[in-house]
Amino acid sequence: MTAADELITMTAAQMAQAVAAGEISAAELAAAHLDRIAQTDVHVRAFLHVARETALTAARAVDRRRAAGEPLGPLAGVPLALKDVFTTADMPTTCGSKILAGWQPPYDATVTTRLRAAGVVILGKTNMDEFAMGSSTENSAFGPSRNPWDLGRVPGGSSGGSAAAVAAYQAPLGIGTDTGGSIRQPGAVCGLVGVKPTYGGSSRYGLVAFASSLDTPGPLTRTVLDAALLHEVISGHDPRDSTSLDAPVPPVVAAARAADVAGLRVGVVTELSGEGYASGVLARFGEAVELLEALGAKIAEVSCPHFDYALPAYYLIAPSECSSNLARFDGMRYGLRVGDDGTASAEEVMSLTRAAGFGPEVKRRIMLGAYALSSGYYDAYYGKAQQVRTLIARDFAAAFDQVDVLVSPTTPTTAFPIGERVDDPMAMYLADLCTIPANLAGNAAISVPCGLAPEDGLPVGLQIMAPVLADDRMYRVAAAIEAALDQRRGHPLLAEARGIAAVTGTESEAGR
Amino acid sequence: MARVSITRDEVAHLARLSRLALTDSELEHFAEQLDVIIGAVARVQEVAAVDIPPTTHAADLSNVFRDDLVVPPLGTQAALAQAPAAEQDRFRVPRILAED
Numbered sequence: 368m369t370a371a372d373e374l375i376t377m378t379a380a381q382m383a384q385a386v387a388a389g390e391i392s393a394a395e396l397a398a399a400h401l402d403r404i405a406q407t408d409v410h411v412r413a414f415l416h417v418a419r420e421t422a423l424t425a426a427r428a429v430d431r432r433r434a435a436g437e438p439l440g441p442l443a444g445v446p447l448a449l450k451d452v453f454t455t456a457d458m459p460t461t462c463g464s465k466i467l468a469g470w471q472p473p474y475d476a477t478v479t480t481r482l483r484a485a486g487v488v489i490l491g492k493t494n495m496d497e498f499a500m501g502s503s504t505e506n507s508a509f510g511p512s513r514n515p516w517d518l519g520r521v522p523g524g525s526s527g528g529s530a531a532a533v534a535a536y537q538a539p540l541g542i543g544t545d546t547g548g549s550i551r552q553p554g555a556v557c558g559l560v561g562v563k564p565t566y567g568g569s570s571r572y573g574l575v576a577f578a579s580s581l582d583t584p585g586p587l588t589r590t591v592l593d594a595a596l597l598h599e600v601i602s603g604h605d606p607r608d609s610t611s612l613d614a615p616v617p618p619v620v621a622a623a624r625a626a627d628v629a630g631l632r633v634g635v636v637t638e639l640s641g642e643g644y645a646s647g648v649l650a651r652f653g654e655a656v657e658l659l660e661a662l663g664a665k666i667a668e669v670s671c672p673h674f675d676y677a678l679p680a681y682y683l684i685a686p687s688e689c690s691s692n693l694a695r696f697d698g699m700r701y702g703l704r705v706g707d708d709g710t711a712s713a714e715e716v717m718s719l720t721r722a723a724g725f726g727p728e729v730k731r732r733i734m735l736g737a738y739a740l741s742s743g744y745y746d747a748y749y750g751k752a753q754q755v756r757t758l759i760a761r762d763f764a765a766a767f768d769q770v771d772v773l774v775s776p777t778t779p780t781t782a783f784p785i786g787e788r789v790d791d792p793m794a795m796y797l798a799d800l801c802t803i804p805a806n807l808a809g810n811a812a813i814s815v816p817c818g819l820a821p822e823d824g825l826p827v828g829l830q831i832m833a834p835v836l837a838d839d840r841m842y843r844v845a846a847a848i849e850a851a852l853d854q855r856r857g858h859p860l861l862a863e864a865r866g867i868a869a870v871t872g873t874e875s876e877a878g879r
Numbered sequence: 880m881a882r883v884s885i886t887r888d889e890v891a892h893l894a895r896l897s898r899l900a901l902t903d904s905e906l907e908h909f910a911e912q913l914d915v916i917i918g919a920v921a922r923v924q925e926v927a928a929v930d931i932p933p934t935t936h937a938a939d940l941s942n943v944f945r946d947d948l949v950v951p952p953l954g955t956q957a958a959l960a961q962a963p964a965a966e967q968d969r970f971r972v973p974r975i976l977a978e979d
Binding site for chain 1: 909917922923926958964
């Protein structure tokens with residue numbers, strides 16, 4: 368392993384400590400990751416924009432602050448991959464769409480602002496399904512990202528670029544957004560930790576809206592502690608987001624360090640299992656539950672009968688909100704404009720612009736939303752879906768009366784081959800089967816790696832769901848699982864990822 | 880409520896409402912796919928009863944206020960910097976009324 372390899376395989380917590388102690392400079396750290404991106408991104412295609420000079424400037428600023436004796440935050444100097452759905456005043460923001468190709472926003476999102484204030488070094492903007500609609504990054508107008516475990520497979524989505532970057536050691540930290548599972552699902556299929564905080568726990572200001580009542584920014588990392596550290600950096604009340612919760616950030620870092628589940632009541636969700644789940648996913652999930660019991664947790668089976676209706680409700684609610692939110696892309700004030708020949712009307716130009724600028728999935732969802740909201744269908748579709756949302760929230764409330772957290776597989780299957788589901792929307796939607804309930808109810812959920820499926824050698828995620836603003840509880844469970852599995856295995860799971868090692872020639876730790 | 884299958888004409892209507900100038904082949908393809916999706920999501924009608932209140936939002940918040948503070952605006956130059964067309968410090972847009 369070269370010196371550069373040793374740098375990039377450290378955890379974010381270790382990197383921050385090394386920077387704070389003066390053992391390495393933030394500039395060295397940024398340069399090592401930028402070099403890694405230069406070497407590997409031709410294969411992984413995680414980034415839409417790499418901000419080399421901006422990143423190095425930000426890193427040098429951290430080094431100057433340290434030299435001046437200023438106090439540094441717990442992630443100062445650590446590089447990060449930012450999903451291209453957050454506005455950045457010094458980098459383009461495209462949302463993976465042709466309609467915003469090259470758009471340079473005039474302001475920073477709150478998440479961006481908080482990362483910068485914490486001294487986190489943003490390396491660039493990562494690929495995503497167009498406007499966060501998808502589960503594979505194949506809906507990006509700029510081509511799919513690839514899974515570092517197997518470059519022929521998807522890295523999940525919609526935050527697949529951030530996940531691929533973190534799994535390929537291009538950055539130790541990634542930020543994604545989770546509307547129906549878009550952080551947890553790519554986390555699971557790339558062998559990472561992916562967190563959807565409680566809705567309203569992290570700000571949506573400057574996050575280009577897909578479905579406003581569901582969209583939640585959160586971390587994608589290689590360890591539970593790194594996720595907790597990043598969670599605390601980006602969270603907290605933001606007066607610029609009217610749905611931001613004015614409440615203390617749950618103590619997630621302390622919970623990740625505690626990593627103790629003794630006496631904790633863990634509920635296995637009956638409905639998130641069975642037909643349609645890969646055998647290897649169920650096997651690893653079952654072992655994770657047994658491990659929790661061995662670690663002192665009390666296991667119970669809990670039924671959430673309305674979870675079976677979460678997927679259909681979501682595919683009415685999210686498209687309805689998207690059909691309204693995406694009306695802003697009209698080619699008048701920013702972005703693409705097509706057909707403005709001096710004779711065409713504004714409405715004609717809008718229709719031509721949107722037809723040329725949006726990809727098929729975005730068009731499908733906008734029209735599905737228009738359908739669900741139209742008079743005559745509203746009560747039967749959107750209205751019923753909102754009632755299902757109430758029933759799912761009630762299921763969660765009843766479950767959390769009996770247990771402290773709920774667990775399930777994060778995804779029904781491991782990463783699927785690129786191209787397999789791209790023109791089969793219903794097959795693609797099934798990837799979010801287990802993650803959607805927490806979005807509809809707004810509570811917190813995390814995915815943590817729990818091994819590889821024997822049939823394909825690909826990562827499986829364990830999902831842990833906690834009540835609203837009890838995010839710390841799920842970190843406690845995730846950290847306990849991570850510590851126990853790492854100890855049993857003798858190395859982190861990601862060390863077994865072969866796809867990227869095969870093309871770059873870098874040997875993984877387990878392969879030495 | 881029984882569901883009627885979605886027709887190509889209905890999809891053309893949705894495309895007009897959505898300001899999407901779709902081609903004939905797109906209309907065909909989307910009609911088939913939307914029919915399958917709408918058939919699947921119609922399952923929500925199996926469970927929801929009249930006495931269940933709707934949930935519109937995950938966070939239980941209403942009437943959120945903040946102090947009405949004056950902050951510096953974006954400024955003309957920044958606002959127009961990414962405009963597809965600008966003229967005399969304004970967004971230039973296509974005509975909005977018909978000729979006749």
